[in-house]
Amino acid sequence: MKNDEIAARSFNESIRAKEKFLTPENVSALVRSAELVADVFRKGGKLLIAGNGGSAADAQHLAAEFVNRFEVERPPLPALALTTDSSALTSIGNDYSFDEVFSKQVAALGRPEDAFVAITTSGNSRNILRAVEAAGAAGMKVIILTGKGGGLLAGKGDVLINVDSTRTARIQEVHITFCHALCELVDHMLFQKV
Secondary structure, three states: OOHHHHHHHHHHHHHHHHHHHOOHHHHHHHHHHHHHHHHHHHOOOOEEEEEOOHHHHHHHHHHHHHHOOOOOOOOOOOEEEOOOOHHHHHHHHHHOOHHHOOHHHHHHHOOOOOEEEEEOOOOOOHHHHHHHHHHHHOOOEEEEEEEHHHHHHOOOOOEEEEEOOOOHHHHHHHHHHHHHHHHHHHHHHHHOOO
């Protein structure tokens, strides 16, 4: 296969994954997610977000869009990626296990008025599964972004966003589009801007 064919294939696969995701059920789940997040912010709560690898980068990306701004001028909104504190991550990983790096942070920082966004392309990341359990124990709302059928996280949380793909890159591309749409909807719901 030629280089230009590989490049075109990547874009075409990404477009198809997004088109496949665009069902009434998934649009409804996106709107429910935005309503949940907007309600958390209205009540003075915060958003905790976590993921591994590329999903860790997506967690940080989403947190930055809320804390700074997305596309419109508005007050900062409280969102925190649990992937950024290297001291907490390494001390928990060293003293306990990598499976606990997010759940201990959720237990320490999460309150019933908060929400947790869990991002995992496989749905099987043990540290994300434990963080979802910790968020539930804290009385937090939980939004799960996954793919490949949802894995162990299928059926958990308040909203499950499942990208019907087995390719990690395509799942992540839909996840970040979901996150951008979430930001746009939350801005509209809270500030009637967009």
